[in-house]
Amino acid sequence: MNPNLRHADYPIPTRCHSYPEPYRPMNASSPPLPGSPACRRIRPACATIAGGRSNNTVAARSLCALLALGVYADGSAFELLDGVQVHGFATQGLFTSNGNNFIGPSAHSVSLQFTELGMNASWSPLPKLRFSIQGLSRRAGGIQDGSPVLDFGLMDYSFFDEEDYRLGIRLGRVRLPYGLYNDTRDVAFTRPSILLPQSIYPERTRNYTISGDGAGYYGEWRNPWGNLTFDFVTYFPRTEESAKIAIIGLKTVAGNLTPGSISSDLSYVGRLAYDLDGGRLRLALTGAYVTTHYDPVFTWPYDYLAGNDQFFPWIVSGQYNTEDWTFTSEYSLRPINHSGFAPVAFARYADENVIGEAYYFQVQYRFTPRWELVGRYDALYINRDDPNGMRFQRLLGEIGYDYPAYNRYAQNWTAGIRYDVTSWMMLRAEYNYVNGGAWLPRQDNPDPAAVAKYWNEFSFEVSLRF
Amino acid sequence: MSRLQVAFGAGMRSALLAWLCCAMLFLGTAPALAGDIQVVVSRDVPRSKPLPRYSLIAIFGMRMTTWPDGTAIRVFVLRNDHPLHPRFCKEVLQVFPHQLQAAWDRLVFSGTGQAPEVVDSEEEMRERVSRTPGAIGYLHKDQIDNSLAILPLAL
Numbered sequence: 246m247n248p249n250l251r252h253a254d255y256p257i258p259t260r261c262h263s264y265p266e267p268y269r270p271m272n273a274s275s276p277p278l279p280g281s282p283a284c285r286r287i288r289p290a291c292a293t294i295a296g297g298r299s300n301n302t303v304a305a306r307s308l309c310a311l312l313a314l315g316v317y318a319d320g321s322a323f324e325l326l327d328g329v330q331v332h333g334f335a336t337q338g339l340f341t342s343n344g345n346n347f348i349g350p351s352a353h354s355v356s357l358q359f360t361e362l363g364m365n366a367s368w369s370p371l372p373k374l375r376f377s378i379q380g381l382s383r384r385a386g387g388i389q390d391g392s393p394v395l396d397f398g399l400m401d402y403s404f405f406d407e408e409d410y411r412l413g414i415r416l417g418r419v420r421l422p423y424g425l426y427n428d429t430r431d432v433a434f435t436r437p438s439i440l441l442p443q444s445i446y447p448e449r450t451r452n453y454t455i456s457g458d459g460a461g462y463y464g465e466w467r468n469p470w471g472n473l474t475f476d477f478v479t480y481f482p483r484t485e486e487s488a489k490i491a492i493i494g495l496k497t498v499a500g501n502l503t504p505g506s507i508s509s510d511l512s513y514v515g516r517l518a519y520d521l522d523g524g525r526l527r528l529a530l531t532g533a534y535v536t537t538h539y540d541p542v543f544t545w546p547y548d549y550l551a552g553n554d555q556f557f558p559w560i561v562s563g564q565y566n567t568e569d570w571t572f573t574s575e576y577s578l579r580p581i582n583h584s585g586f587a588p589v590a591f592a593r594y595a596d597e598n599v600i601g602e603a604y605y606f607q608v609q610y611r612f613t614p615r616w617e618l619v620g621r622y623d624a625l626y627i628n629r630d631d632p633n634g635m636r637f638q639r640l641l642g643e644i645g646y647d648y649p650a651y652n653r654y655a656q657n658w659t660a661g662i663r664y665d666v667t668s669w670m671m672l673r674a675e676y677n678y679v680n681g682g683a684w685l686p687r688q689d690n691p692d693p694a695a696v697a698k699y700w701n702e703f704s705f706e707v708s709l710r711f
Numbered sequence: 712m713s714r715l716q717v718a719f720g721a722g723m724r725s726a727l728l729a730w731l732c733c734a735m736l737f738l739g740t741a742p743a744l745a746g747d748i749q750v751v752v753s754r755d756v757p758r759s760k761p762l763p764r765y766s767l768i769a770i771f772g773m774r775m776t777t778w779p780d781g782t783a784i785r786v787f788v789l790r791n792d793h794p795l796h797p798r799f800c801k802e803v804l805q806v807f808p809h810q811l812q813a814a815w816d817r818l819v820f821s822g823t824g825q826a827p828e829v830v831d832s833e834e835e836m837r838e839r840v841s842r843t844p845g846a847i848g849y850l851h852k853d854q855i856d857n858s859l860a861i862l863p864l865a866l
Contacts, residue, residue, distance in 0.1 A: 328783075330826060332819050367825050372776060372783035377822035397822040406777045408766040420821040428821035435816045463823075465774060467765045523768040523806035524814060568807050611809065668791055 333364035336433040336708040344700020345682060346689035348440075348448070349386035351702070359706075360384040360391060361431050373403040373413075381431060387688030388448055396431070397456050409468070415461040421454065422461075422476035422516035423531055424560045424575055430455065433708035437573065437609055437619055438661050439675045440704075444603035444625035445560065445577050449686035457482050457512065471521040482509040482535055510536040524566060531560040555582040571609040578602060578629075599628040615666075619675075621659040625683045628653065651698045655681035673706040748799050750862040751837075751855060753846040755782070761865035768804050770847060772814045773824050778845060786827035787839055787848035795833065799849045803866075 338359030340351040349358030365379035378398040384391035399417035406413075420428050424445055429435040440448060459480025466473045514533035520526065539552035560577040579601035605623035612618065626632040634653025641648040661675035682696035690696050750767065752758065757780050762770075769775035776784055789796040791808060800808045818824025830836045833854045840848040841858035855861065 330819070332826070334820070363820075365820065365822065367819075367822065369776075369783065369825065372781060375825070379820070379822060399822050401823065403776065406775060408762070408769075408775070408779070411775065415823070420823070428823070429817055432816065432820045435813065435820065465769075467769055469763065469765060472765065472769075523772055523804060524810040525806070566807060566810055568801075568809075 328369040329366065330368075331364065331366045332711060334361065334432050334434065334708065334710040335363075336361040336706060338439060339705040340702065341704070342700055342702040344679075344697030344702075345685055346386070347685060347702060348388075348704075349689065351386075351689075352697075356386065358384055358386050361433070363396065363431060365397075373406055375401040377401065383431060385448060385451075386686060388451065388686050399461075410464070410466045412464045413462075415463065418456050418458050419461045419478055419480065420456045421478055421480070421514050421533075423454065423514055423533065424516075424577075425527065425529060425562045425564060425573065427454065432710070433673070433706060434671060434710050437571075437607055438621065438659055439673050439706045442575075442605040442607070442621060442623040442659075443657065443684040444605055444623045444655070445575055447684045447686075449684065449688070453482055455483075457514075459511075471519055471526075474518045474520070475515065476518075477513070477515040479511060479513050482512050482537060507537055507539050510538060512536055524564075526566075527562070527564040529560070529562040531558075531562070533558050553582075553584050556580070569611050571607075571611075573607040573609070574605065576604040600630070602626045602629040602632075615664060617663040617665075619659065619661045619663070621657075623655075623657040623659065625655045625681075626653070627683050647694045649682075649694060649696065649698065651681045651683075652685075652693045652696055653681075653683055655679060655683040655685075669710050671706075671708045671710075673704075673708075675704050675706075677702040677704070747852050748795065748803055748849055749852050749855060750803065750847065750849050750864060751840055751859045752848075752862045753840055753843055754858075754860050755844050756847070756860065756862070758860060758862055761863040763865045764805070767864060768806060771804055771827070772806075772811065773818055773827060774814075776824075782845040785843050785846040787830055787836055787843075787846060788827045789833070789836060789849075790829055790831055793831075795849070795851060803849065803864075 336359075337357070338348065340348045340356045340359060341354065342351045344352060346352045346356075349356030361381070361383050363379055363381040363383075365377065367375055367377040369375045376399070379396040380393055381396035382391050382393045383389045395418060397418050397420050399415045399419050401413060401415045403411055403413035405411055422428060426436065426441050426446060430441055430446060430451070433439075440446075446454075457478065457480030459478055461476060461478040461480075463476045464474065512533070512535040514531070514535075516529055516531045518527065518529040520528070533556070535556045537554045539554070541551055556579070558577055558579045560575055562573075562575040564571065564573040580599070581601065582598045603623075603625045605621055607619065607621040610618045627634070628637065631637055632654055634650030637653050638648055638650040656679070658678045659675060661673060664672045666672060679700050679702065680698065682690070682693070682698070685696060757778055766775060770784055771786060771788070773786060778784055789799075791797075791812065797808045800806050800811055804811070815824075815826045819826050828839070830839055830848075833850055836848045836850055837854060837856070837859065840846040847862065
């Protein structure tokens, strides 16, 4: 799920003590003394982590291949054998901002580090049995490097498939039913904007939230007054490096991640949805319980505590469609219990139980069949009892850490336009005005103290599908 | 600090307002039905009792995948830019074409279902539906011959 925005922000506050400095610049020979100017603002060694890296050519080649494929296929799916379908998508983004890095080094520069390539196949050997698999290569700034991963791979069996109800099970790596958009969040055609609203669908915890290994149970009950559907998944979250960073923060010495490993515990997510007339009105309630724990490895002098992290978000979702308009809103409460993960001496500052709050309002207007405008207000508060972050700033101030309060919230206005060139090609342009840095990926902005409070961002996207 | 709290409070109020607006829009809908588009099936498809609209939406939404006799449903649709497709969506299903496309995309790209088979013309629709067991599609009533059957609907 979308856990732990807060944790990525946790600046393990060791820098102004004789304790060695995790954020220490690579060439610093000794830790700064308490109160020294170096203590106020230290750039991490890993600032270049967001810089250009490998994979460009691989991604570009694959993109070309998919492009050719898309053009060849003229946007239609492949039917290789009876009952086998193959679909795919390719997206390239461009980001530029006047404040913070988002999706690569976009601050006062242009980042092309956003490439999504995916291909899936599904096969129905029997009417009630289906197998689906999707491979995905996704490059997104410092968050993901484009290495191909198994995105989902599952067996789906319907026990009942009748006129007015159905019940079934999915086994394997399944997509997590979370809000309105998580199921297909990597497919630009299904997103309302270049990226999803970052309050509820933050990029920085994406790997952790997209799919899980386990079992899903689903059902649908159809009536003249609408359909009720449920999806319930018990799973082990995927805990790749980027999830680790999201949970425990980017703590590096010369680019090394925190010693130890994150492992996932059995987690649950469920969504109950109501829709009328094939989606004219869609309402949904999502609840999740996600647990992970951290097993540190003692590598002197980093003596980290073992950590536990529990995240149990709720989302209320609503969407109303007319022929030309789509109105969407989601509201989420994000309670997080977080203990440990920190160096022993600072455990008191690492433990926190907070309830975060996130919501957005979004309007889409299709003024011709091929053109669409989108407008959105999106807000995230990491602790609803400390919405402006001042309390958190003071807490860290006590131990000499300069942590700007605006890293604890983000308010984001979005205006964008979409043009569907053909049914298989789409272009987008978008402007974002953001106050705050709560959802900024640490991989792109390693030093919370260097985050800009107010910032503007322009982005562009081209996407193909078949 | 106070500015933030004001914004925060306003957010909650506008949330309520937005939801109220949605509810009002929803109460105001009253669709109409035209009779010159028919749902057609291959002749082997069981059609003993009329199909309610919510089941028809589930079939074209690719969420109902077997006929009552257990055979697989094979759904055929015209291309999105064919003039009959939006008319079928709006007049028969009473679903906007963009909603249907979104529903297919959600299935295909989350591994939870398949997309319908897309045909380019009504001739191709007639031909494919008539020779595919378990097939369902739609045609203008002038295009229907006895190679296929009309599915009775309880609309």
